[in-house]
Amino acid sequence: MNIEMNDNRIDVIDYLRGFALMGILLINIFDLLNIKLPSPHSIDTSYQRLLLIFVESRMYTIFTFLFGMSFYIFITRAKEKSNNGYLLFIRRLIILSIIGNIHITFFPGEVLALYARWGFFLLPFYKVKR
Numbered sequence: 090m091n092i093e094m095n096d097n098r099i100d101v102i103d104y105l106r107g108f109a110l111m112g113i114l115l116i117n118i119f120d121l122l123n124i125k126l127p128s129p130h131s132i133d134t135s136y137q138r139l140l141l142i143f144v145e146s147r148m149y150t151i152f153t154f155l156f157g158m159s160f161y162i163f164i165t166r167a168k169e170k171s172n173n174g175y176l177l178f179i180r181r182l183i184i185l186s187i188i189g190n191i192h193i194t195f196f197p198g199e200v201l202a203l204y205a206r207w208g209f210f211l212l213p214f215y216k217v218k219r
Contacts, residue, residue: 112147113152116144160215163177
C-alpha cells in the first residue's frame with residue numbers, strides 16, 4: 090500500500106518546536122507534579138534561577154519566534170492555494186483561543202490564549218512591505 094503525501098512541511102521548524110516544547114515541559118514539570126521547591130535560602134535556588142534564565146526564557150523565545158514564522162508561512166501558503174489565508178488563520182486563532190481559555194481555567198498562567206491574542210495583533214503586519 091503506497092500512500093503518497095505531498096507534505097510541504099519544513100522539518101526544521103517542527104524539530105525546533107518540539108525542542109522548545111520539551112524544554113518548557115521540563116521546566117514546568119515541577120508545577121505540574123506539585124513538587125515542593127527548595128527554600129529561598131538554599132543553594133538550589135541559584136540553580137533554579139539559572140534554569141529560569143538560561144533554559145525557560147530561551148525555550149519561550151524559540152517557541153514565540155516559531156509561532157510568528159509559522160503565521161507567515163501559513164498565510165503565504167494558504168494565499169497561494171486560495172484567497173482565504175486570513176480567514177483560515179483567524180479560524181485557527183479562534184480555536185486556539187477557545188482551547189487556551191479552557192486550559193487557563195485548569196492551569197493559570199498558561200500562554201495559549203495569549204498566543205491567540207498576539208496572533209490577532211499580528212494579522213495587519215502581514216501586509217507590511219518587506
